[in-house]
Amino acid sequence: MKNLFFGASKNILLILYLLFLAFPLLWVLSLSFKSSMEIYSGIPNLIPLAPTTQNYYSVFFDQNILKSMSNSFIVGIISSIGVVLISIPASYSLVRYKTYLNKGILGWILVSQIFPVILIMVPLYMILRNLGLTDSLYGLSIVYIVWTLPFVLWMMQGYVKAIPIELEEAALIDGASRRQVIFKVIMPLLLPGIAASALFAFITAWNEFFFALVLMKSQDLITLPVDLARFTGMEGQARTGPLAAASIIATIPSLIIFSIIQKWFTSGLVSGAVKE
Amino acid sequence: MKSKKIFCFVKRLLIFLLSVFAYGCAENERGDKIVFVSLAWQEQSLATHKSIVAEWNELHADKPVEYVQSNWNSIHDYLITSFETGDVPDVFHYESSIIVDFALRGNLANMDTLLSDEFKRDIHESAWKSVKSADGSISGAPFLLESMVVIYNQNHFRERGIVPPTFEEPWDWNKLREIAKALTIDSNKDGWPERYGASIGLRSSANILLNLGIGYGSDFFENKNNERGVVIDSVDIQYLNMIKEIIFEDKSISPTSVTQSGPGTIPSFINGKNSMLIGIGTWARQQLVENAPQELEWGVLVPIKEKNQNQAANSQTLSIPAKSKNKKDAAKFIEFFLSKENMAKLAKSDWMSPTRISLLQSDQFQTPQYGWAICTYIVDKLIVGKWLTLPGYAEWKSRVANPLFQEYFSNRMSSKEFKLRMEEESKYVFSRYKR
Amino acid sequence: MIQKKSYSSFDINQLKLLIPVLIPVIVLSVFPLIRGIYLGFTDYRLGSPIQFNGFDNYVNMLNDIYFWKSFQVGFLWTFIVTFLQIILGLGLAVLLNSKMRLTKLSRVIILIPWAMPPIIRGIMWKLMYDVDSGVFNYLLIDMGIINQPINWLNSFEWAIPSIIVVGVWGEMPKAAIFILAGLQTMSKNLFEAARLDGANAWQEFRYIILPHLKPVLAAVISLSFIWNFNTFGLVWVLTQGGPGGTTRLPMLAAYEEAFRYGNVGYAAAIGNVVVIAVSVALYFYLRHQFKQRLV
Secondary structure, rough: HHHHHHHHHHHHHHHHHHHHHHHHHHHHHHHHOOOHHHHHHHOOOOOOOOOOOOOHHHHHHHOOOHHHHHHHHHHHHHHHHHHHHHHHHHHHHHOOOHHHHHHHHHHHHHHHHHHOOHHHHHHHHHHHHHHHOOOOOOHHHHHHHHHHHHHHHHHHHHHHOOOOOOHHHHHOOOOOOOHHHHHHHHHOOOHHHHHHHHHHHHHHHHOOHHHHHHHHOOOOHOOOHHHHHHEEHHHHOHHHHHHHHHHHHHHHHHHHHHHHHHHHHHHHHHHHHHOO | HHHHHHHHHHHHHHHHHHHHHHHOOOOOOOOOOOOEEEOOOOOHHHHHHHHHHHHHHHHHOOOEEEEEEOOOOOOOHHHHHHHHHHOOOOEEEEEEEHHHHHHHHOOOOOOOOOOOHHHHHHOHHHHHOOOEEEEOOOOOEEEEEEEEEEEEEEHHHOOOOOOOOOOOOOOHHHHHHHHHHHHHEOOOOOOOOOEOOEOOOOHHHHHHHHHHHHHHOOOOOOEEEEEEOOOOOOHHHHHHHHHHHHHHHOEEEEEHOOOOOHHHHHHHHHHOOOEEEEEEEEEEHHHHHHHHOOOEEEEEEEEOOOOOOOOOOOEEEEEOOOOOHHHHHHHHHHHHHOHHHHHHHHHHOOOOOEOOOHHHHHHOOOOOHHHHHHHHHHHEEEOOOOOOOOOOOOHHHHHHHHHHHHHHHHOOOHHHHHHHHHHHHHHHHOOOOOO | OOOOOOOEEOOHHHHOOOOOOOHHHHHHHHHHHHHHHHOOOOOOOOOOOOOOOOHHHHHHHHHHEEEEEHHHHHHHHHHHHHHHHHHHHHHHHHHOOOOOOOOOHHHOOOOOOOOOOHHHHHHHHHHHHEEEEHHHHHHHHHHHOOOOOOOOOOOOOOOOHHHHHHHHHHHHHHHHHHHHHHHHHOOOHHHHHHHHHHOHHHHHHHHHHHEEEEEEEHHHHHHHHHHOOOHHHHHHHHHOOOOOOOOOHHHHHHHHHHOOOOOHHHHHHHHHHHHHHHHHHHHHHHHHHOOOOOO
């Protein structure tokens, strides 16, 4: 009897959580099928009175959101692969060697996470321009790699710490080079962490607004969040219907990727951030 | 062997780093394109913009325009970083009160020398006022005037037997107040009317209160010893208290609307929960045309006349950055973009008054339909706000004026305290801009 | 060959492995950061030349009521949001860790807030909070709890609670995921032993789960603390710091200084102070938690 009660209340609690977390998406889903007249009518029905697909039409054909989605996707993929590739040897070296570089990197991780991004935009832009990397999806990806690195390094070195040093020694005795040790011995053991890091980098790139706004000048190269901002207008007005439709379209890909990787992810995040 | 390798590597690294950090040595070439950053966002207006650009590109294949669609929320950040890095567009769309600051910082080309006399002659004097700096230079080509109007619900007026005012006999504030009272309905007398006579979106209160104040004779700013500062006199307090009384004593302006932005008050107008929109931009008409049901008939009121019918000139503009390499062509494009025919299309699609005299006189902007005649009438009443070109105005507005007006209008401070804090804090903020 | 060394000043083998990280980091992060930090010691104002002015900015900051107010709001916001998202995240993680029918689906659903660009999170909640067409006013009026619509995001009383709800909503899933992963690393034996000893649910949570989660929680709390203190986009979309500056978080203040008023030097100085304040807060917290190194 008591157990039954506990089980029921647990389920109710969970449902309350889900309602709180998912309701806004339902709300936007409903808006995305409403005509602008219905939105202005001020009666917030969850089920649209006269459902219309006009908003989706307008998002796909007038604003060509597919282009900016594909840009965001490219940038997300490049930066997630990039950050993983460079952080594997780096986190390995941060665990296996203890030098003043470690302290320097710790300091950098903290400062870079806290200092306002807006203030480093101009010098960053100058450097990227000298490298010919402004207005380029590669340039933007590199910036995202650098900006996700602090968190990814923090996580990854946790995984490396969990790998027994004996495994490496055995490989070295067998005549493997250090590169082989890292990529053949260490990397497979790091897979959950790699998945988590890659996902983190992907989501960060997918969501980021300010760098993309400033660095991308050409129309063909803008990313999704910048494209979405175009549905807003003077004095805080917005084209609510199309914006809602675009939001739904923009959220779905990351949710799908989430659900695929989420198992790796839950196990991945923690051992990096926590294990000492 | 090993040390040599390291040495080589370090050397290469150094050279690489030096070339990267050399500030501003690489000049960005964006070719022969004219880059045009636009703020059009409504479907109709976007289509108009794109079709004019396409027309230009057909005629000028050697100097094509690249149309970049920006937006009102991020244009500021985009421009500031552009000016700082020198990677600027050739033409951009923004508004007069802000580009005046850019001009003071030397970011903009003086358009006076770039635009043809023919073009300049046809632009209304009121519009030029909004973009002229103290030294006479011009920061942008004004093309749409953002004037404020009162929009009213004709059905509600008819139902109460109210006849809107005429050009010859405009209302004063007292009359407006009376009408607002007459339009308010509180059938169960609980002090929470089901329908308010009016709403006034005071979220960005400084802008609208300063503007409405001009006609009332309330000016907030005073010149003392060649220095502009904020002085709250009895007229200012009288003016603010009058609006407060309509809200809290008459209860005929919706108190919720006071916390909203102008556009935020439109839905309740559409739903018939208030009968007038006070101090709303002329662009609001577009929302009504698109989103109001057929049964809702609305109109624009002849502006209120207390002392006069003046308001501050504020325009949307096209400007050319000082660092643009295509200034002449950019100016040519601006004149093409704002040709008589094109400007008419732009004004109609954005529902704001055009700036060309020849257009203002034409039938399409003199028709009473949708209140165009009244919008055009206001153009002659535009003057320069005392606060325009005042260094630090932007900070004053968001740090001092908006918060204090908001607190005052939510009945959280006395007029004495308001005067004291307004003058003190204004002095503090403006003092930061004196060197 | 490979040995755990005690701190040495330098190791060429480590440098080699770190090069792929160091080059982009130095070029694209360290250099711009140094430049940004340096600006905090100048009087740089847009359109004027840059001049070193030592500690002038910090002296001015002492008398700057707006700065102190935004710092106050910043800490209030950071503490409340971090606290709520950890407590609620903990509850959610415990629920998701138990065997229920819904858990698999739930683990995807709870990620919705994170999967959205912050700009959309902001606009979406703005629509729900809307005075006339928002869902909250509609429901509350319908149920007769209020008789006048409330402007949630722009009233002095409600603005802070309203943005806190959005902040918690957006960040709680991240916290829940971290904590859930921590729970999953616990061995089942611990619970069984506790149950044999006759522990009830609360005792089990208090004496077994919590101690085990301590390091996880410390990491989650410190990261959330930094991220919450740095909130910008979300609140900018929702309130732009209004009404009357009641929601002007430090990052909004720095942004306005630099981009709206052109006082870049002063904005950078605010950034420097934030870095120091947050580092000090974290230092004390983590020292208390671990009494050992962070990395």
